């Protein structure tokens with residue numbers, strides 16, 4: 001299991017440009033990376049690899065989650081198998097890596113050395129992965145997904161009813177870990193993630209009539225669906241480190257901005273990456289009737305897209321036409337530029353932190369998010 005966790009982490013970071021030359025400095029383990037066009041390693045300041053830095057914290061994460069999931073069950077059961085199905089080390093683990101790096105960066109900034117603090121921050125990281133995975137189980141039911149990360153989706157394998165309950169069960173076990181942290185503020189902060197996720201899904205069902213309002217609606221939805229979990233896990237770990245209000249707000253801002261950038265890149269990849277790399281069909285969003293940033297940007301060059309957006313690409317030929325318009329519009333570059341601006345804001349929000357390899361890793365992560373291919 002440890003090996004598969006590390007390979008999941010590697011698969012994500014392998015796609016980033018800034019980290020390509022630095023990793024060999026800290027580990028021979030992660031060596032199969034493409035050569036970067038960045039300065040020669042001896043001339044560049046090495047950026048710590050976030051995935052490697054927190055490997056010690058997260059190497060056993062999936063084993064721990066699987067053990068927690070089994071704890072409440074009186075015997076081997078289908079629920080056990082289903083709840084563990086997506087915790088197979090195939091995910092990118094980006095959320096726990098962010099939460100852990102941020103926790104360590106704040107501990108170093110504030111001079112925190114208490115191991116109990118780190119243990120609780122690790123619980124937050126684990127809970128973030130559990131909430132994320134539970135939301136994917138529910139999402140696959142709602143999206144009628146056939147595959148997830150290249151394997152048969154949970155809903156296809158076991159049906160919707162059982163899958164919904166498996167997702168709920170993961171949340172229940174995550175809540176138990178949250179209770180064990182024993183910090184009321186952290187409890188409130190992480191509970192908000194669930195409320196935001198559900199509201200994000202509701203927002204995704206709506207199409208704003210007013211074309212002007214559509215972009216704001218999309219950004220708020222992206223915060224709720226994706227960035228909230230990152231922002232609030234960062235906030236929780238800053239709270240646990242004992243940060244003051246301004247420091248806690250900066251932690252939230254880092255997570256919010258990298259989270260929005262992450263979603264923008266996700267929406268971009270839906271147009272440019274292959275189904276093989278994504279482990280799910282490409283152009284899935286258009287097929288689901290969703291107008292994401294690339295389409296919304298493309299409307300300025302192709303106003304005819306507005307009608308297609310309003311009918312959620314439901315008329316014959318809509319998906320194909322919209323796809324072509326996006327590619328011809330410059331909307332993909334505009335999406336990347338916006339993601340880049342959010343990453344710059346994420347980096348800015350760390351400017352008050354004492355320098356540390358964890359702070360460096362959080363900065364490098366922005367580059368990873370921008371340059372990923374899946």
Ligand code: FPP
Pocket residue numbers: 131134135136138139140142143145167171194197198201225226280284
């Ligand atoms: C992936 O979206 C889905 C999410 C990030 C959130 C889904 C949230 C819910 C279903 C609300 C319920 C939440 C809980 C915690 C039970 P996507 O379809 O854009 O991504 P994909 O292409 O990976 O499927």
Ligand code: MG
Pocket residue numbers: 139140143145
């Ligand atoms: Mg989906």
